[in-house]
Amino acid sequence: MRSVQGGSDRGFKLLLTSLDENVIPTEDEVRKAVIELKKGNPASGVAKVHSFLLDANPSWTVSEKRVRKILQSEGLVRSDAGTPNSTINTIHPSFRLNQSLDVNKWTSRVEVKYFDAIKGKGLVAKENIVKGDVLWKEDPFILAPEWEIYDLQHASEACSLCSSIIRDHSPLHISCEASTTATPCTARYCNRLCRLQAEKVHPLLCSARNPASVPLLAFTRDAQWMALHALAQCTSRLLLASQQDAATFDLDWDVVQGLAELGMEERAQCLREQGLEPDRQNWRRAFELYLQAFKEPRTPGEQKKLARVLKKPIPEELQKFTFEYQAFLRGLGRMSLNLEAHGGLYRLHSHLNHGCTPNVSVRHLDQRTALSRITVIAKEDFEIGQELLITYTNPQSSLRDRRRRLSEWGFGPCRCERCVTEEKVWKESDSNTQEADDLADQLKAGLGVL
Template identity: 40%
Template sequence: MSDQPTDDELAAALRALRIEQPTAGVNKLHASLLAAHTTWLVSQKRTHKILQREQLLLGTNTGSSKPGAKSNAPEYRLNQLLDVSKLSKKIDVKDFGKPKGKGIVLTEPVKQGETVWKEDPFIFAATWEVLDHVHRGNACAHCISQIKPGSSLIMTCPGSRLPDAPRPCSVRFCSRLCLQRAVTHPLICTAQNPSIIPLLLLSRELQWQALLALATCAARIVLATDELDQREAFEIYQSLAYVEPGSALWKQIIRPTEAQVQKGYDVYKAALVDTKDEQSALLRKTLKTAVPLPENMHKELFTPEGYRRGIARMNLNLEQNGGLHALHSHLNHSCDPNVSAKHVEQRTALSRLSVISHRDLEAGEELTISYVDPSHPVHARRLNLRAWGIPHCDCKQCTDQEKELKDKGEWVDETTANSTAVPAAVAPTADGSDPMPQKDLDNLEGEIKQHLGFF
């Protein structure tokens, strides 16, 4: 059996491969494409055409980087309700204007190794391996710390006691406090809200963390029990940077095909809005304690356009372990970052982030993390950064390396030359990365998994 993929399917497959193989030439990508899709009949010429259309050829520069160029920079707004001083007196939020957006600057000097701030996640949508751990009841479904066997503090999900649940819920919480704080769980629980099951299955099948994260954000806002808390939660959500659905940037950052994005909308709405028939009595009781959702919030969360902005918000702001943080999401990228975010409170609150400085820093300096592996060559970094809505990184690190390669005659530009060979100098320094882009790779990969005993 062989078949012809549509242009959209081909583009989605090539975007995923490009992220895995940021320095591969057309020949190599074409070979990987056919290896991954053994029934596809695709010529190398067609692969080249789609790579060109999607601006995935090595050397592609999509950034006119004109300040204010609408389709070339994520949209953003400042969080009007965020009190930064509550988290740390050492920092402030600064609006740099487009295309850069907002960022975080120091208000006082900090020393190398100093913790600049600590922050619990707004929501946490764990990666699949960690989620398996949670679903087996081995990690707390709220703070994701390891559950100590035999601990007298362990609480089970109230949904685990529902007799008619189509899919029982076996998650556990490390303490009563975590159970109380797990305010999004009733809508994400397979026993209390069976309508969530198709969403969980789809996001898992496509390894699409953004969909689950968005549902968790919506659950957080829908289930808020007082108006101020709801307004604050919505403000955090709404002030996350996003890209306009349908823009060139949108295509660069969204991995699933158009049909998958649409299917995602259907299961998302079915799970959170049209759940009435399938809700357990327990969930209905919880929903009664929530404040009504104002029209503007409903619109931003649940219209097709709002949903698409939401997916982009998740893509641009989730940290690599699946946490979404009100303040951490402000940190801009640098290929030479000066802070990193770490999960250091392993025993008590594994999902809590600590932002720690790499070197002595002056007041006024902007704090930055790296959204991609800073040890990768410049081509690889720039291609991977496009998934973060950064069309073309022009930082000192990148321009210096580009110049160095050009001086040595080793610069590859597939958009002007027909060369598809990649010289050794730009071969990846690390082997294939995860198909999902990962923010802040300086953060030890799998820090959380490691603590939970994966390796």
């Protein structure tokens, strides 16, 4: 990096000299040069590309911050997460297709389409669709509801499976049958069907059947860590499925394997660009409690209870996927990336990509009978092949803010019609601001402020 050494007055003088001789290149010139340099030196970080740029263009005055901004907006930020010689150019979520997903179970009007390695998969219209049409309804694979609802579930006032409110006392409501006075469980269900369905997830998170899970759930509630709660639900579901026949396990396994994924370390890398540091101590603590809940309870009594639920050995691939620390971190990232706004993980819904002008809306319409069920509705007319889009950001926010939110998840700049138009306007008005910013940076650097 080319910086001015020594006291501030010396630096200031040097800077004045350099400003006399130097030129501030246009945004397009810098962008073109930066992209070329990055292509030729894929392993180089921001500082290196910056110094190459100044070596190649000695008359240019360009700050490192400006280079960083360009690399970020092009999705070319270097990852340090791997080995020292890693040459990853772009951090982005990874995608796999769930081959066993039968979309027809929910709808015949949309299909899964694989776009490419960066964009991954998405959902497109299989026939013409009219604005206002209900496209499908879907119950969650697992649910980690908002904390308000979570608290109601714990107070036996919301169904432990579908989260519908059950404050009134109907004879249909049923409590968890494992609950005893000595080992109470507060889970309560709308009806028999919900109780039956809950057996796919509840046993390992039941305070009566697996008391070792209580500290983990208390921790997720305390930290209000929805992704951790979702991961606990998901792990419980997979471990329980492994106790069933192979076909049952494979179906659930494929759902989880098919989810887009961005590890916590990769996410940390994206957030670091915004000056946020990961709280690794908290990750470790969460992992300890998670292992205690599902693998190594602390007391012999708790161990015995867990062994009563998990009688068969856990398949090795599932063990690796569940009980290794790095896998745990990837699991957390996978949950955060795929959860619906109200905390459910949905098999088909999780395929929906982002657009800044969403064309479908996701609603919870069956509030009294199945609160966690979603209804996906067309917000406009669709032609065959047109992609269905929801928004991962606040559609009201500015281009910059939307990009920042997306970059937290490793998504490159959105190329939807709205973004392309807004970017044009922004670039035109911004080249002036950019120059002013740049000049201010150079002055500060000269004064030793940076």
